[in-house]
Amino acid sequence: MTILVTAASGQLGRLVVEALLARGAAPADVVASARDTSKLADLAARGIRTVELDYARPDTIAAALEGVDALLLVSGSEPGARVAQHRNVIDAAAAAGVAKLVYTSAPHAATTSLVLAPDHKATEEAIAASGVPAVIVRNNWYTENYAPDVALAASTGVIASSAGAGRVASASRADLAEGIAVVLLEDGHLGQVYEFSGDHAWSFEELAATASEVHGREVTYTPLTTEERIAALQAVGLDAGTAGFVVAIDSGIREGVLADADPTLSRLIGRPTTSLVEALQAAVQVVAAA
Incomplete structure (x- = not known):
């Protein structure tokens, strides 16, 4: 079985490639794609076929x-163009007779108020x-999303948010990638909609x-408060639109949109998900080294 991973030069896609290999996929059976294949040179050197794939260019x-x-269709990140670009990939998959499409979606995408x-x-x-x-694999928040805040807290002694008492059932990228690799490799998952999260929903x-x-x-x-959060974000250089987006995420968290801890991910990977402290210890080291 030949498996193509889109956005393999990105953080999640690259981890999925590694997880596929760790779970027994032969390098020759994995295809890694990116808009710029030069970013995949190290994978090519390991026997993985690399190809150009741009969501905006159907050819x-x-x-x-x-x-x-x-x-694996890793969701795009271009606001306003994402759905059309995803449709390009879906249409091509249908034309090519792809036997399994795995899409990385958002938690409770069909019903949530998440922005x-x-x-x-x-x-x-x-x-x-x-x-x-x-x-459909609906990934909760990456624990690594909070690494910059935790890294900054080394000097400030503060974690600040307008999320109130909201909880986040985050998981590490590596755990999510491993769950995706399981779904790609194993039979029996077609037609399923999986909510992937960490085992524990944490508060701020x-x-x-x-x-x-x-x-x-x-x-x-x-x-x-929302107003205080916007002011704080703009004070460190965020424009009004970006600050408003962050605050909208905080509002969703406050309302509980990321709070559901689902056991599906840990069941599929065969172990508990990585703890908050373990994931952040590793992620903060990456931030410090950058």
Whole structure:
């Protein structure tokens, strides 16, 4: 079985390639794609076929899918263009007779008020309409999203957010990638919609306590109002649109949109998901080294 991983030069896609190999896929059976294949040179040196694939250029998608049995569509990140670009990949997958399409969606995409959800919901609907056999993997937040905040807390002693008492059932990218690799490699998942999350939904008080453990100093959580959060973000250089987006995420968390801890991911990977402290210890080291 030949498996193509899109966006393999990105953080999640690259981890999926590594997880496929770790779980027994032969390098010759894995295809890694990116808009810029020079970023995949190290994978090519390991015997993995690398191909150009640009969601916005259907000709590259059709060429990349030749001989492919299973396809991972990692959701794009271009606001306003994401759904159309995803449709390009879905249409090409249907034309190529791909036997399994796995899509990385958002938590409870069909019903949530999460600001990111509409594009994911539309993509899920496009996949269903295409008739391509598919598995929807709805990834909760990456734990690594909070590494910059935790790294900064080493000097400030503060984690600040307008998420209130909301909880986040985050998982590490590596755990999510491993779950995706399982779905790509194993039979029996077609037609499923999986909610992937960490085993534990943490509060921002717990995030601050974890930062204390990571840094060996006291870190406290400072809850902010929406207005205070916007002002703080703009004070460190974020434009109004970006600050508003971050605050919208905080509002969703406050309302519970990321709070569901689902056991599916740990069941599929055969172990508990990586703890908050372990994931952040590793992620903060990456931030410090950057």
